[in-house]
Amino acid sequence: MAASAPSSPAGNVLSVMFLTACTLGGLLLLELGIWYELRPYAIALWQLQHLPERQIGDDFSGPAVLHGHLETTALRRSPSGTPSVVYYAWVEDHYRSGRSTSVRVLCNVGEDEDLTFRQGRRTLPFALFHHDEHIELLKRDGYLDSLRMQPKVAIDLGPVVSQKPVPEEMQKRCNSVLYPRGTLHYKETRLQPGEPVTIIACQQAGELRSCPGTSPVAGVLAKSSTARLRQAFAQTPLNWLRGGTVVLALALGYLLSVLYKLSGGDK
Secondary structure (H helix, E strand, O other): OOOOOOOOHHHHHHHHHHHHHHHHHHHHHHHHHHHHHHHHHHHHHHHHHHEEEOOOOOOOOEEEEEEEEEEEEOOEOOOOOOEEOOOOOOEEEEEOOOOEEEEEEEEEEOOOOOOOEOOOOEEEEEOOOOOOOOOEEEEOOOOOOOOOOOOOOEEEEOEEEOOOOOOHHHHHHHHHHHHOOEEEEEEEEEOOOOOEEEEEEEEEEOOOOOOOOOOOEEEEEOOOHHHHHHHHHHHHHHHHHHHHHHHHHHHHHHHHHHHHHHOOOOO
């Protein structure tokens, strides 16, 4: 069998130049994509961080930060029996799927109606999510949890409480859909009477409502502080950036391996 002809130095140089140009062009497109994705989030996060703080009685209509308490007209309890002003509860089915564990939500319940926002002796009706707004609840405490800002109202009621078995009240309310493949887990997050809240809202017609699309967020309800929600907002573009960084590392690694072979380093 005839031996293959060795590649010429000039051919190696051209190959290296071609691969380098392709790699750099791909990386430039990747950087443009990252900038396109990050820029609007960077602007929105800056706007969110610099929203003005307002008090009930101030004349404002645009998005603002208010600190106070939420009250409800009637005592309510979560399915676990905990007195709550607002609560959301759900049942998860944890089951084996191949070599991994899968999770599906079988039932959701919650109460967030008839609320009033209070600052000292002053109050305003709280209608942040009473007009068909979509709600996104921060359910987990992981560092990489992410939420998108628009067009949803973001809610953080603190750490999620998990328990087994499912409370009897929850079983009654979800009985028709509780057909597990594995183990049922009851989870709940709630705001109890007297706990401080921070909200981001607009004031319209004597109510605290969600904000139009020009606001960095449609609305926010957070127990005590918005810190966890702001972190979750920031994670969304950072996840995209992490993906871009992996692609960048793979592309550079491939280019270096090709250069190594063309230089005769694999002989």
